[in-house]
Amino acid sequence: MKRVFRAASLIQVAHARNVLTAAGIDSELRNQYLAGALGDLPLWETWPQLWVEDPLEPAALRALERAATAPVGTPWTCSQCGELLEPQFTTCWRCGAAD
Ligand SMILES: [Zn+2]
Numbered sequence: 001m002k003r004v005f006r007a008a009s010l011i012q013v014a015h016a017r018n019v020l021t022a023a024g025i026d027s028e029l030r031n032q033y034l035a036g037a038l039g040d041l042p043l044w045e046t047w048p049q050l051w052v053e054d055p056l057e058p059a060a061l062r063a064l065e066r067a068a069t070a071p072v073g074t075p076w077t078c079s080q081c082g083e084l085l086e087p088q089f090t091t092c093w094r095c096g097a098a099d
Helices: 010-022 054-071
Strands: 002-006 026-032 049-052
Touching: 002 054, 010 026, 010 049, 010 054, 026 054, 049 054
Parallel strands: none
Antiparallel strands: 002 049, 026 049
């Protein structure tokens, strides 16, 4: 099996797993409860990880890359007028300033 994703936050890893599931790729979540338990390992080795069968690795990495470049679901604040904007907007609807 190949590791295709890891992050300090289980939420991020769970999200990545959803991305793979949506792409039809089975993945295995490892280290879900292990954080901090293995004192001799580098910290990132104890992070939650996603693993897939070897042949699925390229497709899994592509799916995760597509998800990473998709619009993120974070509201942003206009630097010109201070309006709080939904993530799907790239310019401020109030004053027209770009992000
Ligand atoms: Zn604005």
